[in-house]
Amino acid sequence: MSEQTQPATLSANLALPINQWQGALMVQNFSSHTLQAYKLAVTHLAQFLERQSLTKTLNWAQCDKRLLSRHISNRLEVDALSIASVQQELSAIRQFYAYLIEQGQAKINPTTGYQLKQPARALPNIADIDVLTQLLEQPLPEDPEQARLWIRDKAMFELLYGSGLRVSELVAIDVTDIDVSQKQVRVVGKGNKTRIVPMTQKSIQAIEMYLPHRYLWVEQADMALFISEKLGTRLSTRAVQQRLKVCAKRAGIAQNLHPHLLRHCFASHMLSGSGDLRAVQEMLGHSDISTTQIYTQVDFERLTQIYDNSHPRSRMAAKQTKDKRY
Structure with missing residues (x-):
């Protein structure tokens, strides 16, 4: 410069x-x-x-x-x-x-209405469903303490992925925000906006398995759903991030997993399966649909990769291009 x-x-x-x-x-x-x-x-x-x-x-x-x-x-x-x-x-x-x-030295501001073209927004990283299955279906650890923590952690990760929550929304959930009969959870998102999000059956089962441990750990009548076993109080976002890395490593996953990636996966997989952009926007709590639309690009990019690797004409073209190099 x-x-x-x-x-x-x-x-x-x-x-x-x-x-x-x-x-x-x-x-x-x-x-x-x-x-x-x-x-x-x-x-x-x-x-x-x-x-x-x-x-x-x-x-x-x-x-x-x-x-x-x-x-x-x-x-x-x-x-x-x-x-x-x-x-x-x-x-x-x-x-x-x-x-x-x-000051009367100019009549027109040349910057009025002038906008810089913003660079293309980077597409979020997505994990394959097989990777998420590897994480969520890993066996219960043999160590009793680690087993108790995994029961809680699995409930957290099932809810993050199953309902597409932000990690800040996850840790803010109280026990009273869960409605098992209606299979839904009340979350408070950005701008202090409340929304109701559906839960998967896997999330409900994991939470019901975790709750007895929570009631043993909780201190000072804390209403938080997810509790620190050591402190007996609400878990921090940092703690959730660390636990995800620990559990991913234990499951033999090389990919860098973080809580927001599970939210990305929810959005991409839901959009791929349903094609309903508005519904996904509502579940994610996006105020602007353009934020949700980035997942259509992720989905198209993955389809392109599948096409290039699977379609016989695409493979033939790729092979011819490679042959010309030698």
Whole structure:
């Protein structure tokens, strides 16, 4: 990334408003780090405008959305800034133009409605059903203490995968949130929003097997469903993460398993089996369906892999491509 400093040749028409803006920000108690970052961001734009040699009396009002777009492209492609860094520069430019408009030095903010194209969102990792079966159907440990812990842990993992819960939602569940007769659990998600989620029969069986141990461990009348055997109080999210790694290792699973991966698996497997995006969105507690739609991409990517490995014409094409290399 090239870092440029404000040159001595920067015209007064461009430099003076920057300095005036900086003075206004100082009165508002902005940190020195923020002031420097803001000034540098706007200075980069000023340098770009001067290189365009628009007119001899260049001023900030001459920068339109087209020029801003060219400047941003230059920052991304030539200066190799990250999307996040350019987004921060855009924020500074947006505030600078708001100041210029307030001072009567510009009429239009070129950043209005301008949006950076965000990079493609990384697809979540998914474990095969065989891996989850290997985890959830592992035999009871011979050691009595480990056996008791596994009974609790299995109930947690069955619920995480079976109902697609976030680990924060799992540890927040109270005993009274479980309705075995209706096969459902009440969870509190992001934004303190409550939703009712169905439970699998496997989850119910695992919880019913765990409850007698819970009642022996619980201290101080804690209502938490999942209890620490050692402390007798509600388990932490960190404890759930650690227990999953321990149980995965004991089951001989090489893949890095974490609680959120079980939620990803729930979403992907449910969508693959049902195709009902809205239902999966509701069960996951996503406020925006676009968040749920990423699992359609995961599902399509897996179908593509299956196709490439299974379809005779696809295999033939792959073989011909490989043969040409030698």
